[in-house]
Amino acid sequence: MDTTRLIIVAVGGQGNLLASSVLGEAALLSGISLNMSEIHGMAQRGGVVESSLVFGGARSPIIADGEADVLVGFEPAETLRALGRCNQNTVVITSLAPLMPFTVNIGQGVYPDLDELQAQIRDRTARLIAFNAATLARKSGNVLSVNMVLLGALAQTDILPFSADTIKEAMKRKTKKAFLESNLNAFDLGYQAAAGN
Amino acid sequence: MLLLGNEAIARGAIEAGVAFASTYPGTPSSEISLNLFQMSHESDLYFEYSTNEKVSIEVAAAAAKSGVRSMCMMKHVGLNVAADPLITLAYIGVKAGMVVITADDPFMFSSQNEQDNRYYAKLAGIPLVEPSSTQEAKDLIGYAFELSEKLNEPVIFRTTTRINHSSGIVELGPITPPVTRGDFTKDPLNLVPVPVVARKLHVKLLKNLETGRELAEKSEYNFTRGDGPWGIICNGVSYNYVDDAVRELGIEDKTTVLRLGFSYPLPEDLIKGFLEKCEKVLVVEEGEPFLEEATKAFAHEASLSIPVNGKTGDLFSRLYEYNPALVRKCIAQYFGLPYTEIKATDVSGIPDIPQRPPTLCAGCSHRATFYAVKKAAEGMETIYPSDIGCYTLGLLPPLSTADFLVCMGSSAGTACGFAQVTDKKVIAFIGDSTFFHSGIPGLVNAVFNSHNYTLVILDNGTTAMTGHQPHPGVDMTKLNLDGYGRIAIEPVVRALGIQHVTTIKPYKVKKSIEAIREAILYDGVSVVISEEICALYSKAIKEKQRRPFYVSDKCKDHKNCLMELACPAFYVWEDRVKIDPNMCTGCAVCAQVCPENAILPVKKETAAAK
Numbered sequence: 001m002d003t004t005r006l007i008i009v010a011v012g013g014q015g016n017l018l019a020s021s022v023l024g025e026a027a028l029l030s031g032i033s034l035n036m037s038e039i040h041g042m043a044q045r046g047g048v049v050e051s052s053l054v055f056g057g058a059r060s061p062i063i064a065d066g067e068a069d070v071l072v073g074f075e076p077a078e079t080l081r082a083l084g085r086c087n088q089n090t091v092v093i094t095s096l097a098p099l100m101p102f103t104v105n106i107g108q109g110v111y112p113d114l115d116e117l118q119a120q121i122r123d124r125t126a127r128l129i130a131f132n133a134a135t136l137a138r139k140s141g142n143v144l145s146v147n148m149v150l151l152g153a154l155a156q157t158d159i160l161p162f163s164a165d166t167i168k169e170a171m172k173r174k175t176k177k178a179f180l181e182s183n184l185n186a187f188d189l190g191y192q193a194a195a196g197n
Numbered sequence: 198m199l200l201l202g203n204e205a206i207a208r209g210a211i212e213a214g215v216a217f218a219s220t221y222p223g224t225p226s227s228e229i230s231l232n233l234f235q236m237s238h239e240s241d242l243y244f245e246y247s248t249n250e251k252v253s254i255e256v257a258a259a260a261a262k263s264g265v266r267s268m269c270m271m272k273h274v275g276l277n278v279a280a281d282p283l284i285t286l287a288y289i290g291v292k293a294g295m296v297v298i299t300a301d302d303p304f305m306f307s308s309q310n311e312q313d314n315r316y317y318a319k320l321a322g323i324p325l326v327e328p329s330s331t332q333e334a335k336d337l338i339g340y341a342f343e344l345s346e347k348l349n350e351p352v353i354f355r356t357t358t359r360i361n362h363s364s365g366i367v368e369l370g371p372i373t374p375p376v377t378r379g380d381f382t383k384d385p386l387n388l389v390p391v392p393v394v395a396r397k398l399h400v401k402l403l404k405n406l407e408t409g410r411e412l413a414e415k416s417e418y419n420f421t422r423g424d425g426p427w428g429i430i431c432n433g434v435s436y437n438y439v440d441d442a443v444r445e446l447g448i449e450d451k452t453t454v455l456r457l458g459f460s461y462p463l464p465e466d467l468i469k470g471f472l473e474k475c476e477k478v479l480v481v482e483e484g485e486p487f488l489e490e491a492t493k494a495f496a497h498e499a500s501l502s503i504p505v506n507g508k509t510g511d512l513f514s515r516l517y518e519y520n521p522a523l524v525r526k527c528i529a530q531y532f533g534l535p536y537t538e539i540k541a542t543d544v545s546g547i548p549d550i551p552q553r554p555p556t557l558c559a560g561c562s563h564r565a566t567f568y569a570v571k572k573a574a575e576g577m578e579t580i581y582p583s584d585i586g587c588y589t590l591g592l593l594p595p596l597s598t599a600d601f602l603v604c605m606g607s608s609a610g611t612a613c614g615f616a617q618v619t620d621k622k623v624i625a626f627i628g629d630s631t632f633f634h635s636g637i638p639g640l641v642n643a644v645f646n647s648h649n650y651t652l653v654i655l656d657n658g659t660t661a662m663t664g665h666q667p668h669p670g671v672d673m674t675k676l677n678l679d680g681y682g683r684i685a686i687e688p689v690v691r692a693l694g695i696q697h698v699t700t701i702k703p704y705k706v707k708k709s710i711e712a713i714r715e716a717i718l719y720d721g722v723s724v725v726i727s728e729e730i731c732a733l734y735s736k737a738i739k740e741k742q743r744r745p746f747y748v749s750d751k752c753k754d755h756k757n758c759l760m761e762l763a764c765p766a767f768y769v770w771e772d773r774v775k776i777d778p779n780m781c782t783g784c785a786v787c788a789q790v791c792p793e794n795a796i797l798p799v800k801k802e803t804a805a806a807k
Contacts, residue, residue: 011553012555021199024199024364025199027199027366028198028199028366033366034199034364034365034366035330035331035363035364035365035437036199036363036364036365037359037362037363037364038362038363038364039306039358039362045555045556045557045558045587045590046553046555046556046558046765047553047554047555048553057444058437058441058521059330059436059437059438059440059441060437060438060441060520060521061359061363061364061365061434061437062359062363062520062521063520063521064520064521064522064523065520065522065541066522066538066539066540066541066542067521067522067539067541077550077551077553078553080547080550081550083542083544083547084541084542084544085541085542086541086542087539087540087541087542088540088542090542100768100769101551101552101553102553102556102763102765103551103552103553103554104551104769105759105767105768105769106595106759106760106763108551108552109549109550109551109552110549110551111551112548112550113548116548117548120546120547120548124542124543125542
C-alpha cells in the first residue's frame with residue numbers, strides 16, 4: 001500500500017508525543033501498518049521534540065530530508081526550522097503562536113517575522129495551513145490542547161489513511177477522560193480552522 | 198499493540214521468564230528499566246537500580262550463575278564501565294540465561310560518543326544479537342536467553358536509538374513464569390580464574406564460540422531475501438532502509454539481501470555461500486565497518502575476487518545514523534542504477550532561526566548553585582571540570598560552568614590533574630547519582646595524593662537526566678517504597694578524611710556564596726554538598742509547590758535576573774522582564790539577585806486566580 005510520511009515538530013511540553021500516540025492508535029484501529037520514531041531525550045529541558053510517523057508499507061521508522069508528505073509544527077519557528085524535511089509537494093500545517101526561545105530573550109538571536117515565515121513556507125511547499133492554535137486551544141477550554149487542535153487540522157487535509165472519526169476514537173482511548181471533552185472541542189476547532197484556511 | 202522498542206524489549210524479557218534484572222539508567226535504554234521497575238512491584242521479578250553498570254553486571258552474573266534468568270541493561274558507554282566483569286565473565290560463563298543489553302546511540306542524540314559496541318562481542322568472545330524492528334526487539338530477547346543457555350555464556354543484545362525509541366505494532370506472546378530462586382555449587386577450579394584456571398577457561402570459551410558460530414549458521418535471525426546477483430549485507434535498523442530502498446528502486450529480482458540478526462560469531466559458511474552467488478556486494482551498517490571487514494576477509498579466504506564495499510570511497514560513512522534516502526542513493530550508486538533524488542526544499546534565503554538548545558529547567562537548583570559558585574569565584578581564574586547529568590547543561594552562557602567533561606565520574610578525577618599542573622582555581626561539579634556511580638574513587642585519589650580543589654556535589658535527590666531513577670542516596674519512602682537502605686553523602690565524604698565539608702541550600706543565595714567562597718579558599722580538598730530536590734521531580738512526586746514570583750513596578754530594568762540566571766521562566770515583553778507564573782517554581786533565587794528587590798511572590802488570591 002501507499003506510504004504516507006508525517007513529521008511533527010514541537011517544543012518540549014507541547015504534547016507532541018501524545019499526538020503521535022493518538023495517531024498510532026488510529027492506525028492500529030484502522031489496521032494500517034505504522035512505524036514511528038521519536039527523539040525526546042531532552043524534551044523536558046525545553047528542547048525540540050520531533051516525531052516521524054510512517055504509515056503504510058515502508059519498514060523504515062524515520063523520514064529523510066525532503067521526504068515528508070506532511071509537516072505539522074506546533075510552533076512557527078520550529079516549523080520553519082524543519083522545512084528541509086519537505087519538498088514542493090508537502091503540505092505544511094503550523095500554529096502561529098510563538099514560544100520564544102530563551103536565546104532570543106537574552107539577545108542571542110531574533111525571532112523570525114511571522115508574515116515572512118509564512119511566505120517562505122508557502123513559496124516552497126504545496127500548501128500551508130497556518131493559524132494560531134494556542135488561541136483555539138484556549139477557546140476549547142484547555143490551553144494545553146494545542147496538540148489536539150493541530151490533529152484536527154491534520155484530519156481535515158485528508159492526507160492520512162484514516163478518517164477524522166477514527167482519530168477521535170483514538171483520542172477516547174489515549175487521552176485522559178477529564179480532558180476528553182475539551183480535547184474533542186479542540187480537535188473540531190482545528191478541523192474548522194483548516195477548512196477555512 | 199503499539200509498543201515503543203524499549204517497551205517491547207521489557208515485554209520480551211517477561212515473556213522469556215526473566216527473574217532478575219539490573220541496570221544503571223542511560224538514554225536510550227532507560228525505558229526498558231522503567232518498565233521492568235514498575236512490573237517488579239507487581240510480580241515476582243527482582244529488579245534493581247545498581248550503583249553503576251559494573252556492579253549491575255556483577256549482580257546479574259551471580260544470579261545467572263545460580264540458575265536464575267538475568268538481564269542487565271545500559272547505554273553503550275555504560276558497557277565501558279562494565280567491560281571488566283563482562284570480559285572475564287565470558288571465561289567463567291553462566292548457568293541460566295543472561296542477556297546484556299547495550300543501547301548504542303549513533304548521531305549521539307544524548308551521548309558523548311557514538312562507539313559501536315558490536316566490538317565488545319568480538320573483544321569478549323560473547324554472542325551478539327541485533328533486532329531490526331520493534332517486533333523483533335521483543336522476540337529476539339527470548340532467543341537470546343535460549344542462546345545464552347545453549348552456550349552457557351552471556352549474550353550481548355545490541356540496539357541503536359532508532360530501535361529503542363521507535364514504535365511499531367507488536368504481537369504479544371505468552372508469559373513464562375519466572376524461576377526466581379537458584380542455587381550455587383562450589384567449583385573453584387572452574388569459577389575462580391586464577392591463571393591456571395583462566396588458561397583452561399579460555400580454551401573453553403573458544404570452543405563455545407565455535408558452537409556459537411554453528412548456531413549462527415542456522416539461525417532464523419540470519420536470513421536472505423531475494424535471489425539476485427547483487428548482494429547486500431545489513432544488520433539492525435539498516436535492514437529497514439535497505440528493504441524499503443530495494444522495493445522503491447524496483448530491484449527485488451536483481452538483489453539478494455542478507456540480514457544478520459545473530460551477528461557474532463559471524464556465520465562464516467553462510468556468508469561465504471552468499472558471496473559465491475553474488476557479482477558484487479554492498480555492506481550497509483551504521484557505525485564501524487564491523488561486517489564489512491569480516492566480509493572482505495571471508496571473500497579473500499574463499500578466493501573470491503568480487504567487489505565488496507561499504508564505507509570505503511564515497512559510499513557510506515562511519516559517522517552518525519543513516520536514513521532511507523541515503524541508503525537508497527548509495528545502493529543506486531553502487532549498483533549503477535539511474536536515480537533521481539527527491540528534491541528537498543531549498544532552505545537557502547530562509548532567515549536565521551534562533552537556536553533552541555535544551556536548558557536547565559525553571560527553578561533548577563543547579564542554576565542556583567552555579568550562580569553562587571560564579572559569584573564566590575569572582576576575580577579568580579577558574580577551571581570547572583563537569584560531569585554527566587542535567588548540570589552539564591551549565592556549559593552554555595551565561596552560566597558557563599562546564600569546561601571539561603570525559604565520562605561518568607570524571608570530574609573528581611580530572612580535577613586532580615588540573616589542580617596539579619595549572620595555577621587556576623579548580624572547582625568540579627558532580628551530581629549525586631554520578632557521585633555514587635564513579636565519583637568516589639576520584640575523590641579518594643584527591644585525598645590520598647593531596648590535590649587542591651573543590652568538589653561541588655549537586656544533590657538533587659534523584660537521577661534527574663534519565664527520568665528520575667533512584668540511586669543509593671535517594672529517600673525511597675518518598676516513592677512509597679520500603680526495604681531500601683539510604684546512604685547520606687556527607688558522612689561518606691567526611692569518612693574519606695576530607696577536612697573541609699559544607700552543606701548548602703542553594704536557594705539561599707547569600708549564605709551559599711559565603712560558604713562556597715570559604716570552601717574554595719581552603720588549601721586542600723574541600724567538598725560542598727548543594728542539597729535541593731530536582732524541581733521536576735518535586736512536581737512529579739507531588740510535593741507541595743511554592744508560590745510563583747512576579748516582577749513588580751519597582752523593577753529598574755537592570756536585567757541582572759535575566760542575564761545572569763537565564764531561567765526559562767523569564768520572558769521579555771515590550772522590553773521588560775516578566776515571569777511566566779506557570780513555569781516559575783518559586784525558588785526565589787532571582788528575587789535575591791535583583792538589586793532593587795523588585796521580584797516578589799504572587800499574592801495568594803492572584804495565584805489562585807491563575
